[in-house]
Amino acid sequence: xxxxxxxxxxxxxxxxxxxxxxxxxxxxxxxxxxxxxxxxxxxxxxxxxxxxxxxxxxxxxxxxxxxxxxxxxxxxxxxxxxxxxxxxxxxxxxxxxxxxxxxxxxxxxxxxxxxxxxxxxxxxxxxxxxxxxxxxxxxxxxxxxxxxxxxxxxxxxxxxxxxxxxxxxxxxxxxxxxxxxxxxxxxxxxxxxxxxxxxxxxxxxxxxxxxxxxxxxxxxxxxxxxxxxxxxxxxxxxxxxxxxxxxxxxxxxxxxxxxxxxxxxxxxxxxxxxxxxxxxxxxxxxxxxxxxxxxxxxxxxxxxxxxxxxxxxxxxxxxxxxxxxxxxxxxxxxxxxxxxxxxxxxxxxxxxxxxxxxxxxxxxxxxxxxxxxxxxxxxxxxxxxxxxxxxxxxxxxxxxxxxxxxxxxxxxxxxxxxxxxxxxxxxxxxxxxxx
Numbered sequence: 001x002x003x004x005x006x007x008x009x010x011x012x013x014x015x016x017x018x019x020x021x022x023x024x025x026x027x028x029x030x031x032x033x034x035x036x037x038x039x040x041x042x043x044x045x046x047x048x049x050x051x052x053x054x055x056x057x058x059x060x061x062x063x064x065x066x067x068x069x070x071x072x073x074x075x076x077x078x079x080x081x082x083x084x085x086x087x088x089x090x091x092x093x094x095x096x097x098x099x100x101x102x103x104x105x106x107x108x109x110x111x112x113x114x115x116x117x118x119x120x121x122x123x124x125x126x127x128x129x130x131x132x133x134x135x136x137x138x139x140x141x142x143x144x145x146x147x148x149x150x151x152x153x154x155x156x157x158x159x160x161x162x163x164x165x166x167x168x169x170x171x172x173x174x175x176x177x178x179x180x181x182x183x184x185x186x187x188x189x190x191x192x193x194x195x196x197x198x199x200x201x202x203x204x205x206x207x208x209x210x211x212x213x214x215x216x217x218x219x220x221x222x223x224x225x226x227x228x229x230x231x232x233x234x235x236x237x238x239x240x241x242x243x244x245x246x247x248x249x250x251x252x253x254x255x256x257x258x259x260x261x262x263x264x265x266x267x268x269x270x271x272x273x274x275x276x277x278x279x280x281x282x283x284x285x286x287x288x289x290x291x292x293x294x295x296x297x298x299x300x301x302x303x304x305x306x307x308x309x310x311x312x313x314x315x316x317x318x319x320x321x322x323x324x325x326x327x328x329x330x331x332x333x334x335x336x337x338x339x340x341x342x343x344x345x346x347x348x349x350x351x352x353x354x355x356x357x358x359x360x361x362x363x364x365x366x367x368x369x370x371x372x373x374x375x376x377x378x379x380x381x382x383x384x385x386x387x388x389x390x391x392x393x394x395x396x397x398x399x400x401x402x403x404x405x406x407x408x409x410x411x412x413x414x415x416x417x418x419x420x421x422x423x424x425x426x427x428x429x430x431x432x433x434x435x
Contacts, residue, residue: 139389142386154376212245
């Protein structure tokens with residue numbers, strides 16, 4: 001490994017850690033802000049994982065709501081057991097003494113709480129630890145002062161929803177900035193060659209980026225999809241392509257290679273289901289178009305919808321998952337490629353990842369936010385009554401199994417891409433800039 005490669009790997013690692021830390025912070029900020037809005041105590045706001053924090057960069061102290069049903073009581077009016085439960089939450093460590101705060105109509109019991117904002121040693125994730133989030137056999141989590149389960153189900157639902165929403169909002173803000181500054185890359189529908197895979201039939205026949213195709217097998221073409229339509233049905237058969245390069249007419253014979261991959265749709269922006277078809281390894285040209293701030297925002301705002309629609313289509317057709325999902329290795333590879341193209345591409349990737357994190361967390365599978373939201377909805381239907389500890393355990397076990405299956409699947413896909421890589425346009429191509 002030469003010096004330049006080592007530097008690239010180190011830069012990629014730093015960019016990946018910083019990028020993921022910022023995206024995690026945006027997600028957890030949503031949970032934190034709404035937990036505090038509803039009077040929940042937050043014990044820690046952590047970036048990263050690991051047994052102990054390596055840096056506590058801020059602490060915030062505040063008062064949480066009284067024990068449910070204890071408004072107007074002072075601690076002296078509690079029984080000995082109630083006093084112990086209130087001050088310790090069932091733990092052995094004594095918490096700070098309650099504070100008696102006068103209100104217009106009553107004396108309100110409150111308790112001092114502190115949130116630690118920390119950095120933990122493994123910076124590839126993070127969490128917000130809200131008080132009383134662990135269900136107990138006896139259901140005592142509903143009596144924890146400032147606890148998550150001491151609040152109404154609809155409040156818990158909003159706290160859980162806030163994380164994914166903040167991830168999506170962060171992504172939209174990032175993409176709006178990228179589009180407003182750098183413009184939007186819009187596809188060119190004309191029969192102009194934009195990218196050429198060095199492993200494809202077109203490259204081997206001498207076709208290069210910027211060439212303008214005028215005829216395919218003697219038939220005139222007026223748009224790029226005309227090329228796709230012809231070569232798709234000609235696997236293994238010679239196809240004559242007439243094109244212009246710098247005003248000079250040229251001709252080449254290409255032999256499309258049959259591949260079972262998603263096909264380019266006529267709009268040149270979406271993909272059709274995978275099917276065996278001829279490929280010559282070319283992509284349409286595109287142009288960067290400057291846009292107003294409003295246009296940039298509109299383009300960014302529809303991105304979550306497009307990504308969610310894509311996810312729904314993948315759930316409906318699992319056979320396409322292999323070509324469209326990835327895990328940690330795929331994210332690292334995408335970051336490496338983004339670093340090669342510069343800061344603008346890195347920021348673009350960060351925006352897309354943030355939206356992906358938000359949408360993924362909305363899936364109704366515990367322990368994802370969407371799965372816990374589903375439990376909150378069920379308890380709302382039950383009039384606020386908690387599900388039994390047995391039902392909660394069963395839901396958690398099923399959700400954990402599904403998440404682990406998905407993790408194993410994406411890791412299998414990632415390893416497969418490393419050991420048997422498929423030529424990809426963003427990895428092994430030449431374009432107009434490299435021409």
